[in-house]
Amino acid sequence: MPHDFRFIRTILLAILALGLIGTGIELLFLGHDEDPIQLVPLVLIAVGLIAIVWFAVSGSPWSARALRVTMVAFVAAGGLGIALHYQANKEFTKEVDPSIEGFAMFKKAMQSKTPPAMAPGSMAQLGLLGLACTYRFAKGREKT
Numbered sequence: 617m618p619h620d621f622r623f624i625r626t627i628l629l630a631i632l633a634l635g636l637i638g639t640g641i642e643l644l645f646l647g648h649d650e651d652p653i654q655l656v657p658l659v660l661i662a663v664g665l666i667a668i669v670w671f672a673v674s675g676s677p678w679s680a681r682a683l684r685v686t687m688v689a690f691v692a693a694g695g696l697g698i699a700l701h702y703q704a705n706k707e708f709t710k711e712v713d714p715s716i717e718g719f720a721m722f723k724k725a726m727q728s729k730t731p732p733a734m735a736p737g738s739m740a741q742l743g744l745l746g747l748a749c750t751y752r753f754a755k756g757r758e759k760t
Contacts, residue, residue: 621751621752625753626672628749629671632742632745632749633668636742637665639657639661639739640657640661640662643658656693656696656697657736657739660686660693660739663686663689664687664690664746667679667683667686670682671683671749671750680750680753683749684746684750687742687743687744687745687746687750688743688747690739691739691744693740693743694740694741694743695740697735697736697737698734698736701734701735704731705725705731705733706725708728709721709724709725709728
């Protein structure tokens with residue numbers, strides 16, 4: 617059983633690393649570094665990649681904890697990012713059409729492509745994947 621967990625964990629870590637690298641490259645290409653709050657996902661991605669390498673190489677309890685804490689931060693950043701994107705879209709929508717309110721406002725803000733309101737959800741998804749990587753991991757070995 618532990619061998620199966622190690623194999624699955626290795627594949628999940630590889631998928632997570634590829635997802636982080638791809639997301640980081642996309643954010644850099646989109647110029648997602650114009651103000652300090654926009655740097656949060658880029659910094660988290662760098663920290664996440666370091667945590668993945670540390671966990672993959674050492675498999676220590678500390679590296680597992682670091683990965684878990686980082687991935688919880690990813691989930692939180694995803695939620696915060698959705699709220700920030702939605703707020704920016706809402707403000708722009710209100711500026712374009714001051715009379716818009718209620719569900720029409722919500723729908724218009726959620727459908728906006730710049731910034732895409734739900735895009736930060738990918739950070740939360742990557743965080744959940746990272747948490748799955750540490751499933752049944754305790755004290756430097758697999759739990760059976």
